[in-house]
Amino acid sequence: xxxMVIGAGVAGPVAALALRRVGWDVTVYxxxxxxxxxxxSFVSLGANGLRALAAVGARDAVAARGTxxxxxxxxxxxxxxxxxxxxxxxxxxxxxxxxTLRDLAAGAGAELVTGRRLLDVRDGKxxxxxxxxxxxxxxxxxxxxxxxxxxxxxxxxATPVYxxxxxxxxxxxxxxxxxxxxxxxxGRATFVxxxxxHGTLWTAQVPAxxxxxxxxxxxxxxxxxxxxxxxxAGLFAGDRSEAVRIIGHTEQWHPFTVFxxxxxxxxxxxxxxVLIGDAAHPIGAGQGASLAIEDAVVLAKCLRDGQxxxxxxxxxxxxxxxxxxxxxxxxxxxxxxxxxxxxxxxxMPFFFRRFAAKGSAWMYDYDVEWTTxxxx
Ligand SMILES: Cc1cc2nc3c(=O)[nH]c(=O)nc-3n(C[C@H](O)[C@H](O)[C@H](O)COP(=O)(O)OP(=O)(O)OC[C@H]3O[C@@H](n4cnc5c(N)ncnc54)[C@H](O)[C@@H]3O)c2cc1C
Numbered sequence: 001x002x003x004m005v006i007g008a009g010v011a012g013p014v015a016a017l018a019l020r021r022v023g024w025d026v027t028v029y030x031x032x033x034x035x036x037x038x039x040x041s042f043v044s045l046g047a048n049g050l051r052a053l054a055a056v057g058a059r060d061a062v063a064a065r066g067t068x069x070x071x072x073x074x075x076x077x078x079x080x081x082x083x084x085x086x087x088x089x090x091x092x093x094x095x096x097x098x099x100t101l102r103d104l105a106a107g108a109g110a111e112l113v114t115g116r117r118l119l120d121v122r123d124g125k126x127x128x129x130x131x132x133x134x135x136x137x138x139x140x141x142x143x144x145x146x147x148x149x150x151x152x153x154x155x156x157x158a159t160p161v162y163x164x165x166x167x168x169x170x171x172x173x174x175x176x177x178x179x180x181x182x183x184x185x186x187g188r189a190t191f192v193x194x195x196x197x198h199g200t201l202w203t204a205q206v207p208a209x210x211x212x213x214x215x216x217x218x219x220x221x222x223x224x225x226x227x228x229x230x231x232x233a234g235l236f237a238g239d240r241s242e243a244v245r246i247i248g249h250t251e252q253w254h255p256f257t258v259f260x261x262x263x264x265x266x267x268x269x270x271x272x273x274v275l276i277g278d279a280a281h282p283i284g285a286g287q288g289a290s291l292a293i294e295d296a297v298v299l300a301k302c303l304r305d306g307q308x309x310x311x312x313x314x315x316x317x318x319x320x321x322x323x324x325x326x327x328x329x330x331x332x333x334x335x336x337x338x339x340x341x342x343x344x345x346x347x348m349p350f351f352f353r354r355f356a357a358k359g360s361a362w363m364y365d366y367d368v369e370w371t372t373x374x375x376x
Contacts, residue, residue, distance in 0.1 A: 001303075004029065004126055004136040005110075006118045006149055010043075011277030011292035012142035013101035016110035018056045018300030026110040027136070029128065031117035031143075035098035041169055041254035042201050043097060044069070044181065047088040048366040049290025052297045055370035058104050065100050066092025067196035069181045077186035079240030087364065089181060091196050097289070118143065121152050121273065139273045140299065142292070145260055147279035154267035160260035160282055166211045168220075168228060168256045169203030174249035176200050176242060186239040189232075193246055202246050203254070204232050211258045220253045228256075259284050261328075265321075269309040274299065281320045283327045287363065291323055297368045305374040315374065322362065 001024050005012045008030035016026045045053070045062070053059040072087035106112050117129040125133040141149030150157045169192075176182075178195040193202040220228070229247055236243035262282055268275045276299060277292030295316060302312040 001025070001138070002027070002136045003138040003140055004134055005140045005142055006126070007031075007141070007143035007147075007277075007279070008035075008102055008105075008112060008114065009098055009142065009144055009277070009292075010101065010289045011279075011296045012140070013098070013105040013110075013112075014053070014056065014058065014293050015140050015142055015276060015296035015299060016105035016112075017058060017101070017108050018297045019303070020105070020108040020110055021056055022300050022304035024138075024300075024303070026105075027134065028105065028110055028112045029116045029118060029126070029134075030112065030114045031129075033115045035095050035102060040094045041203065041257070042091055042196070042198075043094050043289045044089045044091045044286070045097075045293075046287060046290045047364045049287075049293045050088065050090060051366075052290070052293045052368045055297050055368050056300075058101065061100050061104060062092070062097060063090050065096040066090040067194075067198075069179065069194055069196075071180040073180045073182045075182060075184040075241060077184060077239035077241065082185070084180075087181070091181065091194055091201065093198065118148050121149070124272075137272060138303075141273065141275040141279045142277050142296070143279050145278040145282040147275065149273060150266050150275055150279050153270045153273050153275060157266040158263045160262055162211060163259040163261040163284065164209070165205050165207055165259040166256070167203055167205045167259065168232075168254065169201065170247075170250040170253040171198055172200040172202055172246045172249045173251050174200055174242070174246045176246065184239065184241045184243065186236055186241065186243070188235045188238065191236060191239070191241055191243040191246075193242070199251065200246055200249075202243075202250075204235070204243070204247070205259075206232075206235060220256060225250070225253050228253075265324075268313050268316075272309075274309045274312065280316075281324060283323055286327065287323055291320065294319075294366070294368055297370065298374070301368065301370060302374045307374050311374070319362075319366065326363070 003019050003024050003026050005015050005028040008028045012028050016028050019026050050059055069089050072085045074082040076082050119129055120127045125135045127133050141147055145160050176195050181194045184191040190205040232247050233244050268280045276295035299312050
């Protein structure tokens with residue numbers, strides 16, 4: 001059997017690796033040439049994502065590129081520790097994650113074709129932007145939030161809309177205490193920072209009715225970073241946090257980007273076409289990459305065990321829906337107005353204790369259980 005995987009971001013190479021493990025021939029088509037090394041922003045993989053990587057022998061190679069951060073700390077903008085939990089995670093540059101996953105997939109025998117963008121699927125054949133075509137027993141859409149395959153599977157699928165937050169970040173020379181992934185729910189914006197092998201990585205998540213006009217998503221000019229430094233300093237000036245100092249010592253800026261969500265759940269399979277990762281469910285920061293990795297491994301497990309795509313979709317749907325609800329609630333907490341923020345800061349220690357103790361076990365303790373048969 002042969003699979004064609006569209007997209008070599010996070011989900012694509014993991015799907016290729018997992019499918020190779022269950023005996024499929026795989027070709028991955030990626031629109032861009034290069035995963036971009038240590039530029040781009042960083043991602044954090046939770047215990048669930050790491051466990052899914054371990055199932056296909058990819059965990060050690062990925063962990064070796066990043067920094068293990070054992071604690072999660074949640075702060076209020078007034079400098080109060082709202083909660084602390086032991087939360088295994090590995091933080092690494094997205095480019096390094098993609099590079100490592102692509103190497104592992106290629107090492108397992110998958111063919112990787114870069115610089116070729118899927119345009120359409122016609123008469124069972126994938127059509128690419130250089131005029132070439134290809135056909136396979138299965139087409140896996142791992143082509144991200146702006147998935148082309150999503151609209152081929154379901155021509156009425158909604159397009160992603162702005163979710164009320166824009167974000168920018170970088171690597172700072174300002175040293176911070178290692179061992180914790182810090183989230184500060186500030187009065188006007190959320191600040192995330194952690195000490196890593198690449199220095200202090202930070203990101204600001206800023207609520208706004210609409211994203212600021214005129215910001216490029218890739219390369220920030222010096223003029224723009226000066227403007228952003230000033231703007232962010234203003235947003236975080238009222239908080240008791242290290243945000244202003246960390247931002248002020250930024251050595252390398254990561255891309256400016258906005259959070260997007262799908263207004264409705266798309267159809268995730270039709271015939272021999274199936275969607276995984278952000279193509280199926282853009283989830284935003286925090287769990288998107290981990291969920292994409294889980295999808296890829298569970299898909300291969302289902303195919304190994306003779307389950308069809310319907311069974312795969314049914315297996316994933318409850319977890320995906322719950323994750324989307326949680327991600328939505330997280331965004332709501334970050335776009336809270338000043339009054340709601342006060343209430344949040346008072347209630348959060350209580351909720352955090354409950355949440356950290358057992359309420360979030362469903363998220364982090366999830367195991368793809370690679371060695372047991374897939375059951376719909
Ligand atoms: C600012 C930000 C921070 C984040 N932080 C985290 C985090 O800390 N932890 C976490 O778990 N998640 C995080 N996420 C989410 C995470 O990045 C995504 O959920 C994850 O990358 C999804 O993987 P994917 O493979 O589905 O899509 P992608 O990683 O987007 O990969 C899709 C690939 O498909 C390619 N492609 C697109 N269209 C085509 C086409 N037509 N033909 C061929 N190739 C195509 C693209 O070039 C790309 O390489 C963050 C997201 C953002 C925006």
